[in-house]
Amino acid sequence: MEQVRIDKWLWAIRMYKTRSKSSSMCKKGKVDINDHEAKASSVVRVGDEVSVRIKTMTKTLRVTGLLDKRVSASVAAENYEDLTPQKEYDKLEKLREVNAEYREKGKGRPTKKERREIDWLKRKL
Numbered sequence: 001m002e003q004v005r006i007d008k009w010l011w012a013i014r015m016y017k018t019r020s021k022s023s024s025m026c027k028k029g030k031v032d033i034n035d036h037e038a039k040a041s042s043v044v045r046v047g048d049e050v051s052v053r054i055k056t057m058t059k060t061l062r063v064t065g066l067l068d069k070r071v072s073a074s075v076a077a078e079n080y081e082d083l084t085p086q087k088e089y090d091k092l093e094k095l096r097e098v099n100a101e102y103r104e105k106g107k108g109r110p111t112k113k114e115r116r117e118i119d120w121l122k123r124k125l
Contacts, residue, residue: 002045002066003044003045004044004068005040005043005068006033006039006042007040007041008067009050010031010052012067012068012070013076013079013080014073015054015059025053026042027039030053030054031053033048033049033050034048035051038050044063045063046066047063048062049061049062049063050062050080056092057091058084059082059088061080061084062083063079065079065080066079067079
């Protein structure tokens, strides 16, 4: 096997949970192969660099093996090399910190006013 469809490969390496989700992300322009926007039917070969935008993070992967069927996570990890810069992971960690609101036990849900204040603070960061 010399080439595989990008939607199949992303699904096989467990980047997306379903193949249809993988296809729709390609159609939305969230996947690039060697800095070119990829359609779901685009082919990927060993050595290609694939960029995948997931929420606020852009993962960069180098293809080291081709898969067209879903396999275990440990086998899937052997078929790509993660080239994602550390700043992308830092951005994700900062987002997690912002979304980790602490609420004292027994205080209940935030009121409408408190919810607005929380949203305003999140936008400021």
